[in-house]
Amino acid sequence: MSLELKRVPMAEQEPEARKHNFDEVSLGYTLEEAIQEAKRCIQCKRPRCVAGCPVNIRIPEFIDQIAQGNIDRAAEIIKETNNLPAICGRVCPQEEQCEAKCILGVKGEPIAIGRLERFAADYALEKERESQVPVSNGIKVAIVGSGPAGLTAAADLAKYGYEAHIFEAFHEPGGVLIYGIPEFRLPESLVRKEIEGIKDLGVKIHTNIIIGKTITIDELLEQGFKAVFIGSGAGLPRFMNIPGENLNGVYSANEYLTRINLMKAYDFPNNHTPIKVGSRVAVVGGGNVAMDAARSALRLGAEEVRIVYRRSEEEMPARLEEIHHAREEGIIFDTLVNPVEIIGENGWVTGIKCIRMELGEPDSSGRRRPIEIPGSDFIQDMDIVIMAIGTSPNPLIVSTTPDLKVHSWGGIIVDEETGETSKEGVYAGGDAVTGAATVILAMGAGKTAAKAIHEKLKVREDQLLPL
Ligand code: FAD
Numbered sequence: 001m002s003l004e005l006k007r008v009p010m011a012e013q014e015p016e017a018r019k020h021n022f023d024e025v026s027l028g029y030t031l032e033e034a035i036q037e038a039k040r041c042i043q044c045k046r047p048r049c050v051a052g053c054p055v056n057i058r059i060p061e062f063i064d065q066i067a068q069g070n071i072d073r074a075a076e077i078i079k080e081t082n083n084l085p086a087i088c089g090r091v092c093p094q095e096e097q098c099e100a101k102c103i104l105g106v107k108g109e110p111i112a113i114g115r116l117e118r119f120a121a122d123y124a125l126e127k128e129r130e131s132q133v134p135v136s137n138g139i140k141v142a143i144v145g146s147g148p149a150g151l152t153a154a155a156d157l158a159k160y161g162y163e164a165h166i167f168e169a170f171h172e173p174g175g176v177l178i179y180g181i182p183e184f185r186l187p188e189s190l191v192r193k194e195i196e197g198i199k200d201l202g203v204k205i206h207t208n209i210i211i212g213k214t215i216t217i218d219e220l221l222e223q224g225f226k227a228v229f230i231g232s233g234a235g236l237p238r239f240m241n242i243p244g245e246n247l248n249g250v251y252s253a254n255e256y257l258t259r260i261n262l263m264k265a266y267d268f269p270n271n272h273t274p275i276k277v278g279s280r281v282a283v284v285g286g287g288n289v290a291m292d293a294a295r296s297a298l299r300l301g302a303e304e305v306r307i308v309y310r311r312s313e314e315e316m317p318a319r320l321e322e323i324h325h326a327r328e329e330g331i332i333f334d335t336l337v338n339p340v341e342i343i344g345e346n347g348w349v350t351g352i353k354c355i356r357m358e359l360g361e362p363d364s365s366g367r368r369r370p371i372e373i374p375g376s377d378f379i380q381d382m383d384i385v386i387m388a389i390g391t392s393p394n395p396l397i398v399s400t401t402p403d404l405k406v407h408s409w410g411g412i413i414v415d416e417e418t419g420e421t422s423k424e425g426v427y428a429g430g431d432a433v434t435g436a437a438t439v440i441l442a443m444g445a446g447k448t449a450a451k452a453i454h455e456k457l458k459v460r461e462d463q464l465l466p467l
């Protein structure tokens with residue numbers, strides 16, 4: 001058997017066309033392409049990729065089914081461990097996870113595991129759903145937040161037989177999948193379909209309910225919920241605390257993307273949420289969120305969009321694919337540059353004052369510390385400045401749940417094995433615990449907590465102890 005070193009390429013919208021629309025950039029494999037790529041897998045006796053996936057999908061098994069043309073079976077195998085595969089196939093950092101472990105990566109390109117996962121999941125979503133509601137044991141568990149952590153915990157709890165109720169602050173479930181990650185990377189229709197699949201398991205989703213305001217965690221427990229999982233994410237934006245940050249035209253990436261994705265601001269006045277487009281936009285930061293904000297600004301109609309990042313491109317935390325796509329679309333990268341002031345006139349942004357940086361010794365993150373070069377400051381004209389320098393967990397739940405212990409930066413402290421917090425019967429996972437991380441890590445945390453909740457409630461049920 002000759003080893004095929006290169007993966008089957010995936011079709012994409014051309015950069016010139018796609019920068020003017022919000023349609024998905026990557027178009028996915030055809031059946032023939034998926035089978036061809038799947039056939040590259042050498043079906044290792046001791047595969048390493050499975051351990052590289054935080055939810056341990058049985059990767060060689062599902063790939064083998066694709067290679068044989070059994071796409072339904074491939075999708076079933078994936079779904080046994082992953083409730084949101086069409087999403088993960090698109091946004092997981094596979095290059096650092098499963099694909100990083102693939103043995104083919106030593107001499108050539110690893111199997112395109114994410115693309116194959118996406119293909120099988122999309123294929124299954126196209127078909128009519130068959131509802132298989134698991135038999136309920138009548139025990140109610142509350143889940144706070146409907147992002148990937150909450151959705152996964154709820155789906156697994158429903159599969160174990162619990163009555164899982166999700167409480168979501170927004171009017172639409174999905175968390176960052178709906179309000180953060182833009183349509184051109186993750187179509188909303190697809191997120192909705194995967195959420196419908198979770199509802200088919202019997203999961204109830206209650207929207208427009210803010211835990212800590214509408215009802216507290218303690219009140220949920222008093223109302224008969226036997227356990228609570230907190231998956232409330234890290235939606236509180238950070239700012240730089242530099243002069244001018246309160247000018248009109250300065251957005252947090254969170255607000256900017258929520259206005260576009262959730263509130264459809266690009267369709268103003270048909271939708272009522274406005275957004276300032278501007279012709280020159282600076283996005284401060286170098287992660288996925290910064291790339292999403294920059295590429296969204298371009299699609300809204302900005303003429304010049306610049307990423308302003310204080311380290312070099314090598315240190316950028318964004319996925320390589322996102323950086324590549326952003327550059328192809330014409331985003332300008334100002335690296336080793338840091339804003340020191342936002343300049344305005346009549347209350348609106350007119351420019352940004354930056355200083356050039358150089359890299360010193362590595363800091364606690366292992367990345368080389370950026371140091372200002374004295375006297376190198378310069379001003380650029382700008383209409384919009386978007387801050388994408390990170391987020392923290394929102395303190396609302398913690399401040400209304402007295403026994404919940406948190407780190408100084410706001411993350412909820414949990415037992416790593418179980419996800420249980422300092423308050424008995426209350427579990428947490430995802431960005432609310434780790435700070436901003438990834439979809440699949442949030443899902444893994446939801447799974448861990450669901451299993452632990454099941455173990456605990458099962459034991460108590462057997463011992464007839466009320467929780
Ligand atoms: P979230 O997805 O944040 O969901 C939390 C939910 O809880 C929200 O719906 C929120 O409204 C709700 N909530 C909060 N407080 C309350 C309350 N008091 N009461 C009720 N509900 C509440 N990760 C990747 O793996 N790949 C990517 O490409 C990627 N790109 C990203 C792009 C952007 C723009 C952003 C913002 C993040 C990106 N991430 C990416 C990170 C990833 O989306 C998050 O790590 C993940 O969504 C965390 O999941 P979660 O369930 O913990 O929280």
Ligand code: SF4
Nearest residue numbers: 053088092097098114
């Ligand atoms: Fe890889 Fe993510 Fe799929 Fe796991 S869920 S196999 S990490 S793409």
